[in-house]
Amino acid sequence: MATTNSSTMRIGVVGYGHLGQHLVERIIKDGAGLGLTLAFVWNRNPHKLKGSVPDQLILEDLSAFKTRECQVIVEVCHPKIVKDFGVQFLTHAHFLVGSPSALCDPLLNQQLRHAASHHGNTLYVPSGALWGGQDIQRLNDSGALTGVFVRMSKHPSCFRLTEDTLSDWTEGEGRRVLFSGSVAELCPLAPNNVNTMAAVAVAAGTLGFSGVRGEIVSDTALRDFHVVEVEVSGANGFSVHTVRRNPAQLGAVTGSATYSSFWHSLLVCKGHGGRVYLC
């Protein structure tokens, strides 16, 4: 289990793109007052870190992460890193998985859950742009959840798809449904766009990735916002429908409110035992 000699949480940040830079800056700026400090920062191209991250905090080789004392490791780069290192991270520390779409792989999902339970470390899944995740989880845990549908609508420039579905978009074309089906099928097609849906699938554990329905919609009218709609149904006609408008710059995969949400997710990571915890 991740332990510390003081009340300070030492954080290892894996990835230094938009989200990684945001977290590192905030830990450096606000961390001391909140009991957080950096243990290390890793990026596949370490040169990007020079000048912004103190030299002694730069980890050149990710497989050497155990040489740094830390209580929480945050992945903010790519689902592949979750696949390659997630289980090892959990042997050493709590793990905040920034790319939870990786959990759509049932074997990896099971291995991560097992590692968390075996080592007494928590696998944290950030809510991201999801509104009401804890409520979905509570409904799930009470046994009354019967269905969840999530629709994400964005300007076409905000999608990063693995298939060529959107290469022919034109400004002003309006709305186009790109995919509708299970979140399990959707994750490999749009790994960078479905982290919020993956968080829903974790919250709605009884339905899981194959039981939660997802839809991604390209809409040229959405120049300033991403829209996340969640429809939840439960026993005896219970239903909730939320619509979240997430301010986002044109071309940005991640809405600006999500950065702040992610930071607050990190503040929750103080150890919740050997389990998966939506934060």
Ligand SMILES: NC(=O)c1ccc[n+]([C@@H]2O[C@H](COP(=O)([O-])OP(=O)(O)OC[C@H]3O[C@@H](n4cnc5c(N)ncnc54)[C@H](O)[C@@H]3O)[C@@H](O)[C@H]2O)c1
């Ligand atoms: N859970 C959430 O709410 C949420 C929100 C935003 C982003 N994300 C996810 O977090 C991750 C980072 O997001 P971002 O906005 O900072 O992205 P980004 O593109 O700005 O940065 C990604 C970083 O990871 C590196 N990288 C990419 N592929 C890699 C690979 N295969 N191996 C190692 N490094 C690799 C890139 O060089 C870059 O430094 C993405 O997977 C994204 O989908 C999750």
